[in-house]
Amino acid sequence: MKVLVINCGSSSLKYQLIDSETESVIAKGLCERIGIDGGIISYAPAGGEKQEQQIEMPDHKKAIELVIGYLTDANTGVVKDLSEIGAVGHRIVHGGEKFTKSVVINEEVKKAIEEVSDLAPLHNPANLIGVNACEALMPGVPMVAVFDTAFHQTMPEESYMYALPYEYYEKYRVRRYGFHGTSHAYVSNRVAEILGKKPEDLKTIVCHLGNGASVSAVKNGKCIDTSMGLTPLEGLIMGTRSGDLDASIVEFICKKENISVSDMLNVLNKKSGVLGLSAGLGSDFRDLEKGYNEGNAGGKRAIEAFVYRVVKYIGAYAAAMDGVDVICFTAGVGENSGFVRKKIVERISYLGIKLDEDANGKRGEEIAISTADSKVKVYVVPTNEELAIARDTVALA
Numbered sequence: 001m002k003v004l005v006i007n008c009g010s011s012s013l014k015y016q017l018i019d020s021e022t023e024s025v026i027a028k029g030l031c032e033r034i035g036i037d038g039g040i041i042s043y044a045p046a047g048g049e050k051q052e053q054q055i056e057m058p059d060h061k062k063a064i065e066l067v068i069g070y071l072t073d074a075n076t077g078v079v080k081d082l083s084e085i086g087a088v089g090h091r092i093v094h095g096g097e098k099f100t101k102s103v104v105i106n107e108e109v110k111k112a113i114e115e116v117s118d119l120a121p122l123h124n125p126a127n128l129i130g131v132n133a134c135e136a137l138m139p140g141v142p143m144v145a146v147f148d149t150a151f152h153q154t155m156p157e158e159s160y161m162y163a164l165p166y167e168y169y170e171k172y173r174v175r176r177y178g179f180h181g182t183s184h185a186y187v188s189n190r191v192a193e194i195l196g197k198k199p200e201d202l203k204t205i206v207c208h209l210g211n212g213a214s215v216s217a218v219k220n221g222k223c224i225d226t227s228m229g230l231t232p233l234e235g236l237i238m239g240t241r242s243g244d245l246d247a248s249i250v251e252f253i254c255k256k257e258n259i260s261v262s263d264m265l266n267v268l269n270k271k272s273g274v275l276g277l278s279a280g281l282g283s284d285f286r287d288l289e290k291g292y293n294e295g296n297a298g299g300k301r302a303i304e305a306f307v308y309r310v311v312k313y314i315g316a317y318a319a320a321m322d323g324v325d326v327i328c329f330t331a332g333v334g335e336n337s338g339f340v341r342k343k344i345v346e347r348i349s350y351l352g353i354k355l356d357e358d359a360n361g362k363r364g365e366e367i368a369i370s371t372a373d374s375k376v377k378v379y380v381v382p383t384n385e386e387l388a389i390a391r392d393t394v395a396l397a
């Protein structure tokens, strides 16, 4: 079956057409600046030339119309007509407590996604716009919702509850949800496969280190804790997000700088993390590494703090699971930066880990970076959220 995977943001839309039999990408691309002047769409068929076009996209329906146009184009398209697309898988950011796994989308599901929108006001409404646009343009094609939060719904109360008045949970469902679930699920299952073991027999820590970053503790195939919280702001130091901090800082800075809580949240989400720590050197680890190696104090400060936070979470999750068998690195930084991986692994040698320096020098490969005699194994497992979405979509459609 050919499955269209859609990841819809408020002004962007990423898409991939995947052949579920071969699990290969048939075509992929990105629509940017939807609803904003200066729209741009890209389309890359597998083995073909990437195309880019500047075109206004007043809404997501127009963007999906254009995507379909590219996919079915007589010369450079990859399908004869839309009937070849068997199902559409949609990435939905927040499923609240309602969705513990992927589901076929119907009116009731859409209503439930809308109901949890106050937990992800920037993401869920945009995700739904993508669903509605696809339904309008591809009537009768099954649509599946795959949630970023679903994998983490197995967390026990002790790890998902915040120590706040309990009524906030009862009234507003304030708790830890966790994100990047599709990635944590894919990587923890994949590493079990690589090791020739069942997920049920492993204690795994997954470090998803990208621009957004999170760690999860996966015990016997189930997530028991993760670093992101009610929103993706908590946990690790990220590209531009602060991660964990003392909540009192919010009021303190609001008073000092005479800004609102919303302004401050914007600072915590968009101007903090390694970008903030490096005093503006950047949020991209390639720039930070370069700065670090050239003796830039901001680059060094940001990378050391980033590494330290990851090391703390690994220690905490090894304790939470009463041990750890395998640690996985994934996403942009985790897959590509041997520099950052080495710094992390060197600080967890107490777990009986020895780094294989040659293997760690590789980039973007599925590979063991611990030596054969290492007590705890360390792997790089490139994530593939689109494939995981396509698999769920086929299974349900």
Ligand code: ADP
Binding pocket: 209, 210, 211, 212, 213, 239, 283, 284, 285, 286, 287, 331, 332, 333, 336, 337
């Ligand atoms: P997201 O999906 O959260 O936007 P990604 O998983 O794509 O993020 O990761 C983006 C991050 O990966 C950026 O900070 C980028 O610098 C980093 N990255 C990509 N390639 C490299 C590399 N070769 N070395 C170091 N960092 C890299």
